[in-house]
Amino acid sequence: MVVGIYFLGYRVVRTEFSLVLSLYSSLFGLMIFWFFYSKKRTVDWKAVFLVGFILRLVLFPSIPLWSEDFARFLWDGELLNLGFNPYLNTPNQWVQLHSEDFSAYLALLYDRMNSPGYYSVYTPFNQFFFWLGAKLGGGSLIPGLLVLKGILIIGEIAVFFLLKSLLIRFGIGSQKLIFYWLNPFVILEVIGNLHFEGLVLLFLLAVLFGLERKHRLVSASFLAFAVGLKLVPLILAPGFLRIRSKQPWFWMGLGVISLVLFLPLLIDQSWRNFFQSLGLYQGKFEFNASIYYLGREVGYWIEGYNTIAYLTKGLSALTLLLILFLAFKKKINQTKDWIELWIGCYWIYLLLQPVVHPWYLIPGLGLSILTKKIGFLVWSLAVILSYQAYGNHCNVEYPIVLVLEYSLVCVGLIYDYRQHYFTFPIKLLKK
Structure with a gap:
């Protein structure tokens, strides 16, 4: 596993799709083998933790x-460190306006950037971590990366112990932790590619820990941190409408902390540029989608052009309606019910999105570890097929590859919800 992670982190670029697929599948197979091997004997958790930690350390000094x-x-982060507002200008604009501050380090970052024409789409709380990377990194690439990766590794260690604690508390076989801790998908996307969804999962697990122990203020605080880091956890908010006036501390904590975390957007009206980028992201980009692509084909058939501007708005409205329906339909009697609800919300969100980057799956995968569901685990294997798009010069997604990926996802979904699929039509007929 160390050899495989090393090659994927240092030697194999994403354009070499055949090699990426074979190495990744082999690592996934080794994880599955370790899981079934551990079921036959007492798990040495010190060994499991050490292996997962070493796999992450292998990628610690790597450049994504x-x-x-x-x-x-x-x-x-570097702009913040220099005293500039990162929301005020796009990188292209900033270079033209502040050529005297355009250092060799910023030039290096600018050349590697994939979106210099867009305003920053990252939340103020996320920017705080970027600033730490710049402040402690001393204006150098590798030290800056090491700071950010160090933060993410600490977060991953906390996820390990929280997942283990919750698995024991819920009476679920703790071997399932292997599906997160030794999963090549998690290791490569969080530590290798430097994505903060691992910290989002940490905050969501802390929310569950607070709910389990009846600490509403703790739950509210960590939910605010999750939303403050990435806006996506807002999809979980409708479920909390069940917590009404009997729990005022929950809503007060959530409101006050959220306000503090998003307050920097009011500086120089940064919120305008921030939400402009969010709008462009929702109405312009397409990648690794499922239902959206089907809707797009229908749009081509009816209108003769890409109806993304209308389709994304329609799917966003449908996402909201389905999540609201699920939130009010799901009975919440214990913490496990919250987990089931959240997993359902993530399924709805991801299946209706026009852009589904692999790392978006991490919170859903981590939450599913606490249940008997395997859908997100299957998707964490199938999602590597999305990298096929980088295996050609035009970044074209092949329909056959998308069909294969989402066929596997459907198999996982049907397995998870098979009882509901088969009983719902019968209940409908009886009515």
């Missing part, structure tokens, strides 16, 4: 090969 996002992270 499969994603250019890190350049924007460090760019925004």
Whole structure:
């Protein structure tokens, strides 16, 4: 596993799709083998933890090969460190306006950036970590990356112990932790490609820990941190409408902390540029989608052109309606019910999105470890097929590869919800 992670982190670029697929599948197979091997005997958790930790350390000094996002992270952090507002100008605009401050380090980041024409789309709380990387990194690429990766590794260690504690508390076989801790998908996307969804999962697990122990203020605080880091956990908010006036501390904590975390957007009206980038992201980009692509084909058939501007708005409205329906339909009697609800919300969100980057799956995968569901685990294997798009010069997604990926996802979904699929039509007929 160490050899495989090393090659994927240092030697194999994403354009070499055949090699990426074979190495990744082999690592996934080794993880599955370890899981079934551990079921036959007492698990040595010190050994499991040590192996997962070593696999992450292997990628600690690496420069991400499969994603250019890190350049924007460090760019925004360096601007903050220099006293500039990263929301005020696009990188292209900033270079023209502040050529005297355009250092060799910023030039290096600028050349590696994949979105110099867009305003920053990262939240103020996320920017805080970027600033730490710049401040402690001393204006150098590798030290800046090491700071950010160190933060993420600490977060991963906390996820390990929280997952283990919750698995024991819920009476689920703790061997399932292997599916997160030794999963090549998690290791490569969090530590290798430097994505903060691992920290989002940490905050969501802390919310569950607070709910389990009836600490509503703790739950509210960590939910605010999760939303403050990435906006996506907002999809979980409708479920909390069940917590009404009997729990005022929950809503007060959530409101106050959220306000503090997003307050910097009011500086120089940064919120305008921030939400402009969010709008462009929702109405312009397409990648690794499922239902959206089907809707797009229908749009081509009816209108003769790409109806993305209308389709994304329609799917966003449908996402909201389905999540609201699920939130009010799901009975919440214990913490496990919250987990089931959240997993359902993530399924709805991801299946209706026009852009589904692999790392978006991490919170859903981590939450599913606490259940008997395997859908997100299957998707964490199938999602490597999305890298096929980088295996050609035009970044074209092959329909046959998308069909294969989402066929595997459907198999996982049907396995998870098979009882509901088969009983719902019968209940409907009886009515």
